[in-house]
Amino acid sequence: MKTVYKLSPSDYWRIGELESWLSDMAAEGLFLKKLGRQFVKFEKADPKNMRYRVVVSINKEIPTEQVDMYGDKGWDFVTSYGSFHVFSSAAELNAPELYTDPLEQSYSLKELDKQLVFNAAVIVFGLLLMIGMLASSWFLDGTPTLVMVEGIMVHQTLLAIYISYIAYASLQAALSVRSLGKKLAEGIPIDHHAPWKKRHTFHTAITFLFTVMIGLSAIIPFVHLMKMDTKTLPEKDVNLPIVRLADVESDPKLERAEDTYIDNDVDWGNRYSYDWSLLAPVQYESDETGLVRGKTWEDGSGEYSPAIHTQYYQLRFTGMAEHLISDLIKRYSFETSQGDFVEKKHSDLDLLIVHEENDMMEVFASRGNEVMYVHYFGYADLNSVIENVVEKIHQE
Numbered sequence: 001m002k003t004v005y006k007l008s009p010s011d012y013w014r015i016g017e018l019e020s021w022l023s024d025m026a027a028e029g030l031f032l033k034k035l036g037r038q039f040v041k042f043e044k045a046d047p048k049n050m051r052y053r054v055v056v057s058i059n060k061e062i063p064t065e066q067v068d069m070y071g072d073k074g075w076d077f078v079t080s081y082g083s084f085h086v087f088s089s090a091a092e093l094n095a096p097e098l099y100t101d102p103l104e105q106s107y108s109l110k111e112l113d114k115q116l117v118f119n120a121a122v123i124v125f126g127l128l129l130m131i132g133m134l135a136s137s138w139f140l141d142g143t144p145t146l147v148m149v150e151g152i153m154v155h156q157t158l159l160a161i162y163i164s165y166i167a168y169a170s171l172q173a174a175l176s177v178r179s180l181g182k183k184l185a186e187g188i189p190i191d192h193h194a195p196w197k198k199r200h201t202f203h204t205a206i207t208f209l210f211t212v213m214i215g216l217s218a219i220i221p222f223v224h225l226m227k228m229d230t231k232t233l234p235e236k237d238v239n240l241p242i243v244r245l246a247d248v249e250s251d252p253k254l255e256r257a258e259d260t261y262i263d264n265d266v267d268w269g270n271r272y273s274y275d276w277s278l279l280a281p282v283q284y285e286s287d288e289t290g291l292v293r294g295k296t297w298e299d300g301s302g303e304y305s306p307a308i309h310t311q312y313y314q315l316r317f318t319g320m321a322e323h324l325i326s327d328l329i330k331r332y333s334f335e336t337s338q339g340d341f342v343e344k345k346h347s348d349l350d351l352l353i354v355h356e357e358n359d360m361m362e363v364f365a366s367r368g369n370e371v372m373y374v375h376y377f378g379y380a381d382l383n384s385v386i387e388n389v390v391e392k393i394h395q396e
Helices: 015-027 064-072 102-108 110-139 144-150 154-185 197-227 318-333 382-393
Strands: 003-007 030-035 039-044 050-056 076-081 084-090 229-232 254-256 271-275 282-296 307-314 341-344 351-357 360-367 370-377
Touching (some): 003 197, 015 030, 030 084, 064 076, 318 360, 360 382
Antiparallel strands (some): 003 039, 229 271, 282 307, 341 351
């Protein structure tokens, strides 16, 4: 006998819709064998007019005596899922209803009502804690675009959206079961032929959407780990969108500073890193330090040792560029205390903002969907740094 699986049309606590759907499936030759969390197992046979009834019990196993009693009335036990127990009867048997008094049936929902309220409260409480933690990560330093671009919180946010829907569904279940109980107590019976097709379409769309969302939330961290890499920056030029120290320093005596921190065979004072995120699929970050022997800093603090740091982002959406620059300024303005961030005009850039402070300068630039941030420490001319940024940002 052929087995067929179908997505359930709605949540099982929509008792009338579930009973109606199962009857319609039997009329198409699909007979219930097992209920699952999302999918329902059927066996295919010749179509037949069947009636299905759902009995609610807080126990996961319905007592044998109750099954035998319903069997004597012409109702056969089919399967259970949680608190929901399904019985069937051929329509031609005209078996009497399991519940002839709606008030009596309402009593069976009281324990389920309490359980659903407790479940909803726990899920909502957990969701509020998650939202609080996410909000602090997204907005604590006022750089939500940078957080999105870095990609660290994207999969947690997708998971939070899914849990939000679970919380909504839990609240809806608790309220709906309580409403159903009140109707039954007022003598209004369950509609065993309740329409289910519209709900089925909505439920299918929601299930597909969240399946994709959960899949992304699971895959993104692994893709991020697989793509990220850090290597020692070669002394020769590399075809990467980063500004090199030799590009802005004119002194021919410039040499690479001695290794200061080596880890995993990487000179972290002279390194470049590649990263990936869903919203910025190309990211580079580099650090480079140099030394000019015989030349000293003007304050007499030691030999002249310029350094440069570059961050480059190729964004998936051009409209994020300006917001990313704003967030980068907020992020790195905490490290400085003097000087203004000044916007300048440049024919080859959409946005250019610079900041100078003593022997330090910062350049924030964007063109199309590319963003570059350069932090330079040394005596080179600002225009030299800017022109190198323009050249590198055109490279990709």
